[in-house]
Amino acid sequence: TRVANEMQWFLFGSVVLSAVILLIFFRSLSATFLSLFVVVCGVLCALGTMHMFGYKITLLNALIPPLIVVIGIPNCIYFLNKYHSSFRDLESKSPGTPDIKRRALVEMIGRMGIVTLFCNIAAAIGFAVFALTKSAILKEFGVVAGINIFALFFISLIIIPVALSFLPVPKKRHTRYLDNRWLLSILDKLEIWSLNHRKAIYAVTGLIIAFSIVGIFKLKSEGFIVDDLPKTDKIYTDLKFFEKHFKGVMPLEIIVDTKRKNGLRSNPLKTFGKIDSLAAFIGSHSEMNRPLSIVEGMKFARQAYYDGDSTNYGLPNNFDIAFLAQYLGAKSDSGTGQNNFTKLVRSFMDTTRQRTRVSANMADVGSRRLHELLDEIGQESKTIFDTASYKVTLTGSSVTFLEGTAFIINGLKESIMWAFLLIALCMLYLFRSLRILLCSLVPNIIPLVITAGVMGWVGVRIKPSTVLVFSVALGIAIDITIRFLVNYKQELKGGKDGQQVVVDTIHKTGISIIYTSLVLIAGFVIFCFSGFGGTQALGWLTSLTLVMATFTNLVFLPALLLSTGKKKSLTL
Incomplete structure (x- = not known):
């Protein structure tokens, strides 16, 4: 199928892209192949989990293998980076x-073990919260992704140290990236900005947030039945043909109940x-065809009775009803005397x-216009029919789509709240400080606000495929x-001055953060080449959020730590 083919191409693309960046x-070929082996093990576990639970490859589940690659590579980068720097x-x-x-391996495990554990827990929460929704597809996606992203921690923790213990010690060319002049100059600039230009950082951040909030008010919640299908897909083109020439094919059924047997x-x-x-x-209504009902059948029967005279179509x-009543009164299970017209008329009635x-x-008018149309029809029906x-x-597929879209969007909004709450609890447990909790959440809320604002300004609608971006991006960006x-907390134990702690943290984590962010951003950019609109939205919106999160965590977070900490000695 097309979904399975995309999964294969995305998996291949994410592996190749990760290999090039590594x-x-x-x-080092050994470091590259070791990292790829770790993520391949993660992919095999994900596919095995899907088979074990009996899940099929859906549009969402097809994203899990490349996601495992994209999320697993940062684990490898952080472990290897710490090993090389310690060595x-x-x-x-x-x-x-x-x-x-x-000793380098022991320090790598001791320093990066707990960090990677909580990073994978946070990322797993970002996906696992979808299992709390009542959508079967989202539940499957949340269960498989959550389990296997968490399992990546154990795969990395076991395979990487064992493999490194057998490999030769790193050569100088393998650790040369630690002295990359271009990256070091960037980190020096970040240091200068954090120490000397905090007011400018807060002012620029405030302006961007204000601009984004204006964009948020422009957001519209609207979905279409074939929203995420490629515009060249046969189903999409056929649907547009019928909408152009026949006003659409989306069914709307209206049940008229007379509230008593033989009421018709x-x-x-x-x-x-x-x-x-x-x-x-x-x-x-221009968006709807003239409906078919038992009334239309009676009109055709009346015309036929008068030798097909079109003037008698009414x-x-x-x-007339005396001779047309036979179509209403005959038993539906009587096998004799029934022609096709009789059966057709009776198909619009129940047996009682x-x-x-x-x-x-009707046409695929979108959830907003569909809601207006259904309200208009509902109000008119109350005017015409005595409710007593x-x-x-x-009912019908159109109504099911409207209710289902609203149901899924509300479920996804709840999942974002659960992700935020659970991640906040993890951060509070890890750092045991309300100040650090605040400092950890603010730099990750800002990218989500910016992404929502950009959606409003460029006209991206709120629909199931765009709402799920926020909990995914929050789990990864954190x-x-x-x-x-964590590195900041470890540096504080040395009794250094608060400013020096922030400076050392920027230089010790900055290089690995930049490289892992590049891997994550590039990995999600791959999804922009999908033929499905939902996958494209997941790709570019998550990439945008991660770009903003990288800036806020390397620029805004250090400034916030300096502003909220004590001048002489910061304590947690």
Whole structure:
């Protein structure tokens, strides 16, 4: 299928892209292949989980293997980066010591183990909250992604140290990236900005947030039934053809209940007149066809009775109903004397002759206009039909789509709140400080606000495929914050001055943060090449959020730590 083919191409693209970035970063084939082996193990676990639970490859589940690659590579980068920096520091202090590699591995696990654990927990929460929704597809996606993103921690923690213990010690060219002049100059500029231009940082951030809030008020919640299908897809082009020439094919069913058995046979002219009035009202809308109902059948029967004279196509009168009543009164299970027309008329009634349906087709007008149309039809039906004698119900795929879209969007909004709450609790447990909790959440809320604002300004609608971006991006972006703050906390134990702690944290985590952000951003950019609109939205919106999160965590977060900390000595 097309979805399975896209999954294969995205998986291949994410692996190749990750391999290229790793080679540029580490200049080592062994480090590259080790990292790829880790994420391949993660992908196999994800596919095995899907098979174990009996899940099929859907549009969302197809994204899990490339997501595992994109999210798993940062684990490898942080572990290897810490191993290389520790090895180089130990070798410079005590060159020739035989257990340098072992000590470097111990420091790597001790420093990065707890950090990677909480990073993977946060990322897993960002996906696992979809399992709390009542949508089967989202539940499957949340369960598989959440389990396997968390499992990446154990895969990385076991495979990387074991493999490094057997590999030769790093050569100088393998650790040369630690002294990359271009990156070091960027970190120096970030240091200067954090120390000397905090007011400017807050002012610019405030202006961007204000601009984004204006954009948020421009957001519109609207979805279409074939919203995310490629514009060249046969289903999409066929639908547009029918909308152009026949006003659409989306079904709307209206059930008219007379509230008593054989209600359609008692005073049928009155009931038919009301149904015909409702049908005329529906047909007056440019987005809808003239409905089909038992009334149309009676009109055709009347015309046929008068030798096909078109002037007699109309509602039966008191004289006509005498001979047309046979279509209402005969038993539906009587096998004799039934022609095709009789069967067709009876298909619009139930066996008790209490209910009849009115079938209309309409264009894919979007959830906003559809809601307005259904409200108009509902109000008109209350005007035409006495609620004491009739009950009118709107149903059909169009109504199901409207209710389903609203249901999923509300569920996704709840999942964002759950993700935010659970991640906040993890951060509070990790740092045991309300100040650090505030400093960790603010730099990750700002990118979400900016992304929502950009959506409003460029006209991206709120729909299921765009709402899920926020909890996913929050779970991944918080990874940068955790690594920065954990290193900040570790540096504080040395009793350094607050400014020096922030400076050291920027230089010790900045390089790995920049490289992992590049991997994540590039990995999600791949999804922009999908043929499905929802996958494209996930790609570019998540990439935008991660770009903003990288800036806020490397620029705004250090400034915030300096502003909220004590001048002489910062304590957690």
